[in-house]
Amino acid sequence: MSHFTTVETKINDLQCLTRALKDLGYVYTEAQQGQELFVKGYQGQKTGAQIAIHASKTYDIGVKIDAKGNAVFVADWWGVETTRGVEETDFVKQVTRRYSYHKVMKEVEKKGFKLETEEVKEDQTIQIRVRTWK
Secondary structure (H helix, E strand, O other), rough: OOOOOOEEEOOOHHHHHHHHHHOOOOOOEOOOOOOOEEEEEEHHHEEEOOOOEOOOOOOEEEEEOOOOEEEEEEEEEHHHHHHHHHOOOHHHHHHHHHHHHHHHHHHHHHOEEEEEEEEEEEOOOEEEEEOOOO
């Protein structure tokens, strides 16, 4: 019996995702082109993924890419919660929030804007001010 479950996301930029994971202190391994990694679950069960986020010594969180090009998180969430203390919904919320920050900053830079100020509010929202010269 498999304990792995998946969570769909709207994450489709792996560079921004890995930046978010670094910011949040997660150690991960990325598969090289043509390679598939395996993530660990209950009693040594494994499933394939493009990124293996090392939640603990015995449990990983995998990132797979679905047919739409979006990242899908796969893990034995019970094991991740009991060994790392991170629930599925909290993990997805944290990663999505930090991913969104990096995605916005990437688009801002691509459009030629420069960051002027950045402020984290009490409710953890981030307010940025950008500028461009024409």
